[in-house]
Amino acid sequence: MRGPRLRTLLVLLVLAAFTLTLLDSGRGSGGPLDALRRGSDAVFGPAQRAVGGALGAAGDALGGLGGDDEERLQRENDALRRRVLELEGTQAAGEQLRQLLQLKDQGDYTVVPARVVGYGAFQPFGSTVTLDAGSDDGVREDMTVTSGSGLVGKVVRVAARTSTVSLLTDPVFSVGVRVNGQAGSFGIASGSGRGELALQLVDLPGGGQLSVGDALVTAGSDTFAAGVPVGRVSEVGAAVSGAGRTATLTPFVELGALDVVGVVVDGPRTAPRAAVPPGPS
Amino acid sequence: MSGPRLLLGAATVLTALLLQTTVMARLPVPGSPPDLVLVLVLAFALAEGPRSGMVTGFVAGLLADLQSDHELGRLALAYVVAGYLAGRVQDDTDRSTLLPFLVVLGGAVAALLAYAAVGLVLGDPRTAVSALGPGLAASVAYDVVLTPFVVPVVGLLVRRVDPDPVRR
Numbered sequence: 001m002r003g004p005r006l007r008t009l010l011v012l013l014v015l016a017a018f019t020l021t022l023l024d025s026g027r028g029s030g031g032p033l034d035a036l037r038r039g040s041d042a043v044f045g046p047a048q049r050a051v052g053g054a055l056g057a058a059g060d061a062l063g064g065l066g067g068d069d070e071e072r073l074q075r076e077n078d079a080l081r082r083r084v085l086e087l088e089g090t091q092a093a094g095e096q097l098r099q100l101l102q103l104k105d106q107g108d109y110t111v112v113p114a115r116v117v118g119y120g121a122f123q124p125f126g127s128t129v130t131l132d133a134g135s136d137d138g139v140r141e142d143m144t145v146t147s148g149s150g151l152v153g154k155v156v157r158v159a160a161r162t163s164t165v166s167l168l169t170d171p172v173f174s175v176g177v178r179v180n181g182q183a184g185s186f187g188i189a190s191g192s193g194r195g196e197l198a199l200q201l202v203d204l205p206g207g208g209q210l211s212v213g214d215a216l217v218t219a220g221s222d223t224f225a226a227g228v229p230v231g232r233v234s235e236v237g238a239a240v241s242g243a244g245r246t247a248t249l250t251p252f253v254e255l256g257a258l259d260v261v262g263v264v265v266d267g268p269r270t271a272p273r274a275a276v277p278p279g280p281s
Numbered sequence: 282m283s284g285p286r287l288l289l290g291a292a293t294v295l296t297a298l299l300l301q302t303t304v305m306a307r308l309p310v311p312g313s314p315p316d317l318v319l320v321l322v323l324a325f326a327l328a329e330g331p332r333s334g335m336v337t338g339f340v341a342g343l344l345a346d347l348q349s350d351h352e353l354g355r356l357a358l359a360y361v362v363a364g365y366l367a368g369r370v371q372d373d374t375d376r377s378t379l380l381p382f383l384v385v386l387g388g389a390v391a392a393l394l395a396y397a398a399v400g401l402v403l404g405d406p407r408t409a410v411s412a413l414g415p416g417l418a419a420s421v422a423y424d425v426v427l428t429p430f431v432v433p434v435v436g437l438l439v440r441r442v443d444p445d446p447v448r449r
Contacts, residue, residue: 006331006365013339013361018399020343020354025403033353040347044302051303128350157350164350171406193407 041159048117096148096260111146111262112137117162127167127193127255129153133263134161142223144264150229150252151175151218152261163263168230168251169195176219177230179210186219189230189249197231197249210236210245225264285442290325293435294341297321302348312419316389318345320427322360323367323388324435327381331368338364351407355399363392381432382425389424393417 024033097113114133133139135158145152145165153173157164166173174190177199187201201210214233220226229252237246297318305314318341326334342357349356367388370380400408 009332009335010361010365013335014358017339017342017354017358017361021352021358021399021403024352024354036353037347040344044298044348047299048303051299166350 037157038159041162045159045162093260110264110266112139112265113260113262114139114163115260116258127170127191128156129165129167129258131163131165131261131263132161134159134163136160137263138265139163139263140265144218144223144225144228145261146225146228146264147253147258147261149254150231152253152255152258154224155263165261167191167255168253169193169197169255175224175230176221177216178219180215180217180229187216187244189216192248195251195255196234197251199233199247199249200244201247202244210247212236216249228264283443286439289438289442290337290340293321293438294318294337294344297341298344298348301345310419310423312423313417315420315423315427316392317427317431318342319360319363319389319392320385320424320431321435322364323385324381324432325439326364326367326388327384327432328436328439329368331365334364334368335361336364338362351405352403355396358399359392359395362395363388366391382428385428385432386421386425389421393421 020033093115112133114131114137116129117132131139131145139155139158141155141158143155145154151168153165153167153170154175155163156166168175168189169191171191171193174188177187177189179185179187179201185201187199189197189199192198199216210233212233212235216230216233218224218226218228218230231249231251233247234250235248237248301317305317322334322338322341325337338360339357342360343353345356345360346353367384370384370387397408399405
């Protein structure tokens, strides 16, 4: 195939891809393209779990080679080491689950526990994680996702047995917040894409000042659970007249070490009594 | 395109997609993870020319788009552009050891730029905020590191299926 025809193919494929993008960008949820996505999740999800399992099994098989005593001891040693690591992992997961239950008790939330099984593989600019709970477990779009230490993000897509969560530092994420303990305050925290959130505080009653270390919790809305700890003020921006105050928030959750999280499937509409964010750790 | 060649394309693309979601995306490296699927597309472009690069890029990109939560077609467009450019470069240069690395470097940058450009057109807040940060530079570097593991293997497989490939 020669030059001109190559360029025709290039233009055709680029146009086809861009047309798809435009069609898809106007969508709400639902629609044939969304069905296509869910179909691909349904096919790829089990395959991913299988590959994960196979990688583990391959490791075990390699560890099981050899015959004489030294090798046998080495093998036992390896198996025990693995077991210790496994137990340590279980213990850590248990601790996170315990914190989650504590949060649930404090706030009257109904929480579905889930594990993070994947980080977004094709998100050059975004940050999402995949959970191992989906619509079969009662998870719906827009639901709040928390961990024991605070807000993780919200559900953006749901398949039967997995769901995709947009992390709170993702630039497409924003949530209504208030300063913990100051009932009249209101602001919007949005992800800034650098592991932090940008806070725009619209209303702080009584001429109060926002200072470094202040904790912010979700204000609550139709879709968002109220009183979930979001983050702490790490830097106060210059006051912009008319637009309220700006600040930078550091999230309470450690996003690099997510394991067990909870999807709030039903929560109180008002702030729970004990919305005390955890102290700096 | 012959049956075995079609099978080779399907098998390598699906394998790369699976490895990307299960292994690559979870590598504990700083910055964005490497994009194995993109490197595979560039490898096909290097072995067979721009047409193969574009078609592989389109199909692999669409499948990758389905595994993400941005608009469909965005990675497809980025991979098509990268595949075209990578195939064209090989046309007028002699083979050298360094060439695949340079092609992967250029292809990865081109794909990111194409992806970001569509993001700007759509007003995607993710592109506006963190366009081409250090995390993405890291991803490009990791892609280059993948080159010696992917490009020779794809070249070998392509020659096995068709010992005398016509560059198209």
